Amino acid sequence: MLPSTLLLFLLFPFCRSVGTIGPNQYVKDGDTIVSKEIKFELGFFSPGNSSYRYVGIWYAKVPQKPVVWVANREKPITDSSGVLKINRNGSLVLFADNKENLVIWSTKISGKTNSSGTSVQLLDTGNLVLVQGENSDDVLWQSFDYPTDTMLPGMKLGLNREVQLNSFLTSWKSQDDPGTGDFSYRLNSTGSPEFFLYNGSTRYWRSGSWPWRNISVSTSHSNPFIFVNNQVETYIIDSAHNTSELSRYVVNYHGTLQRLTWNDIESQWKEIWAAPKYPCDQYGECGAFSTCSPDNIQGLKCTCLPGYEPRSFEDWYQGDGSDGCVSKQPQVSKCENGGFKVVQNVKLPDASISAWMDTKMSAAACKRACLRNCSCLAYSSLEIEGGSGCLAWYGELMDILLFAEEGSDFYVRVDSSELGTCFLF
Ligand SMILES: *[C@@H]1O[C@H](CO)[C@@H](O)[C@H](O)[C@H]1NC(C)=O
Ligand SMILES: *[C@@H]1O[C@H](CO)[C@@H](O)[C@H](O)[C@H]1NC(C)=O
Ligand SMILES: *[C@@H]1O[C@H](CO)[C@@H](O)[C@H](O)[C@H]1NC(C)=O
Ligand SMILES: *[C@@H]1O[C@H](CO)[C@@H](O)[C@H](O)[C@H]1NC(C)=O
Ligand SMILES: *[C@@H]1O[C@H](CO)[C@@H](O)[C@H](O)[C@H]1NC(C)=O
Ligand SMILES: *[C@@H]1O[C@H](CO)[C@@H](O)[C@H](O)[C@H]1NC(C)=O
Ligand SMILES: *[C@@H]1O[C@H](CO)[C@@H](O)[C@H](O)[C@H]1NC(C)=O
Ligand SMILES: *[C@@H]1O[C@H](CO)[C@@H](O)[C@H](O)[C@H]1NC(C)=O
Numbered sequence: 366m367l368p369s370t371l372l373l374f375l376l377f378p379f380c381r382s383v384g385t386i387g388p389n390q391y392v393k394d395g396d397t398i399v400s401k402e403i404k405f406e407l408g409f410f411s412p413g414n415s416s417y418r419y420v421g422i423w424y425a426k427v428p429q430k431p432v433v434w435v436a437n438r439e440k441p442i443t444d445s446s447g448v449l450k451i452n453r454n455g456s457l458v459l460f461a462d463n464k465e466n467l468v469i470w471s472t473k474i475s476g477k478t479n480s481s482g483t484s485v486q487l488l489d490t491g492n493l494v495l496v497q498g499e500n501s502d503d504v505l506w507q508s509f510d511y512p513t514d515t516m517l518p519g520m521k522l523g524l525n526r527e528v529q530l531n532s533f534l535t536s537w538k539s540q541d542d543p544g545t546g547d548f549s550y551r552l553n554s555t556g557s558p559e560f561f562l563y564n565g566s567t568r569y570w571r572s573g574s575w576p577w578r579n580i581s582v583s584t585s586h587s588n589p590f591i592f593v594n595n596q597v598e599t600y601i602i603d604s605a606h607n608t609s610e611l612s613r614y615v616v617n618y619h620g621t622l623q624r625l626t627w628n629d630i631e632s633q634w635k636e637i638w639a640a641p642k643y644p645c646d647q648y649g650e651c652g653a654f655s656t657c658s659p660d661n662i663q664g665l666k667c668t669c670l671p672g673y674e675p676r677s678f679e680d681w682y683q684g685d686g687s688d689g690c691v692s693k694q695p696q697v698s699k700c701e702n703g704g705f706k707v708v709q710n711v712k713l714p715d716a717s718i719s720a721w722m723d724t725k726m727s728a729a730a731c732k733r734a735c736l737r738n739c740s741c742l743a744y745s746s747l748e749i750e751g752g753s754g755c756l757a758w759y760g761e762l763m764d765i766l767l768f769a770e771e772g773s774d775f776y777v778r779v780d781s782s783e784l785g786t787c788f789l790f
Contacts, residue, residue, distance in 0.1 A: 384487060385486050388484070391448050391450035392407070392448070394442075395408075399487065400488055401489055404426070404489045405433070405488075407422045407487050409442075410423070412432065412541055412542065414540075417441030417442065418442040419436070419437055420449060420459055421434060422493060424491075433491055433513070437459055439544050442459075446461040447469075448463075456471045456472050457495055472506040512532055512534055515613050518602075518612055520603070522552070522601050522602070524600065526598070533549055533552065534622075548617075550616050552600075553717045557720055558594060559573070571764055573712050624637050624638040624639070648715075654690040654692070656767040657686075658766070659767075670743075670762065672694065672783045674690055675690055676688040696742075704781070706783060707775065708767070710768040710769065711765050711767055711772045712773075714743070714758060714775075715763040715764045719759040720756060722756050723754060727746075734757060743775060744756065744757040
């Protein structure tokens with residue numbers, strides 16, 4: 366008898382078995398399977414006050430057992446007749462009422478495999494994998510590719526162009542309903558790739574211009590994302606290498622992206638980072654062509670960029686900067702007789718709107734490229750993996766934050782009348 370089969374027998378009275386679902390095994394409501402080191406558990410659950418049944422994965426050892434992934438989030442089972450098994454085609458399927466043909470949820474791997482020897486394993490990372498054979502690295506499907514509202518260490522969030530997969534987080538509807546809610550955290554790869562928190566289709570918070578820096582600009586809040594961007598993949602991954610620490614990112618149903626870690630001493634989850642949190646965090650708080658300053662103590666957090674003035678002076682001086690700013694001079698005069706003014710320590714504008722990028726260009730060449738084209742409104746030259754790259758904007762400059770320190774240098778095209786001070790470039 367194999368050790369794993371033995372364990373299965375030993376644990377059977379508790380309806381909790383270790384690790385794997387093979388071709389002739391199934392998990393019914395009430396049973397669970399746990400990962401090898403008992404870090405995560407998979408089974409049926411009812412969230413909050415709901416009586417509906419869902420298949421999910423949760424932390425096995427932590428008191429509140431927070432759910433990190435849900436299979437049938439849109440299609441709850443109304444009673445306890447749910448069964449999870451591997452079907453003849455080698456897919457993991459969920460059905461109820463003994464109606465195996467009425468599939469409620471399944472891993473979609475059609476065409477890729479057949480019945481001969483797929484198995485499902487719950488790993489200690491919290492990843493549920495469907496593999497060819499018992500102990501294979503040949504992963505046909507994994508839950509990490511189809512996240513719910515939670516990002517665990519080791520999970521990639523973003524785009525894989527080779528397999529045409531874009532994975533992103535979406536909030537639950539409420540505490541009682543894991544169905545797809547309004548908020549999502551996802552990559553927009555138009556222009557320079559950036560991650561956005563959306564409320565429906567509206568931008569709600571922006572993580573900062575891509576990968577020029579490993580750490581998101583708001584480093585003071587210890588947000589340990591690592592950005593990776595190459596021809597095949599563009600993703601973020603939680604760099605938390607301390608595997609003894611339990612850590613997760615969640616888009617909650619209030620629309621906040623949180624990083625939570627488990628505190629053993631206080632025996633509770635602690636929020637150690639969250640966004641949006643401060644007034645300037647909200648996307649477009651100060652409108653276009655304007656900066657938002659979280660450190661401004663004088664009440665007016667919005668400031669127009671050099672060469673721009675408030676669109677609506679009245680609202681502006683009453684503290685509502687959401688209309689943004691407009692250029693004082695026509696663009697042509699800036700092109701004929703102008704230059705650039707630097708604004709330091711900024712979170713660069715949204716680069717998915719009319720931005721242009723070159724990952725290998727010197728600062729001088731970047732400036733020349735912007736000067737050459739009269740529609741170019743601003744540029745920034747940035748360090749990227751030892752060299753330098755160029756980012757230039759041709760449309761609305763949105764969502765610029767001004768920090769007390771850190772951040773990037775940002776060059777705004779201005780008329781000659783704006784030049785001639787110590788800011789002269
Ligand atoms: C469940 O319902 C009770 C009573 O209506 C309420 O007090 C409690 O907050 C609810 N819990 C959840 C998790 O929704
Ligand atoms: C197996 O796959 C075939 C072809 O995609 C499909 O017609 C059939 O319904 C599947 N069988 C099950 C049990 O899902
Ligand atoms: C199923 O896969 C095995 C090996 O992976 C292969 O030998 C067998 O012919 C396949 N069966 C069918 C019906 O495609
Ligand atoms: C990315 O941003 C562009 C420009 O704002 C927008 O048109 C597009 O729909 C966005 N794509 C996604 C996938 O959200
Ligand atoms: C999300 O958008 C909806 C509809 O526009 C709005 O009513 C709601 O207040 C927004 N939520 C947040 C947290 O901004
Ligand atoms: C890893 O996390 C655990 C639990 O939070 C903590 O006790 C330990 O000091 C951490 N180790 C390192 C090297 O940061
Ligand atoms: C200026 O740049 C814009 C945006 O990249 C481009 O559409 C336009 O053709 C350029 N104009 C010239 C004269 O190069
Ligand atoms: C980010 O950090 C990782 C690991 O420290 C490194 O491999 C990668 O090259 C860095 N990326 C950039 C853009 O600097």
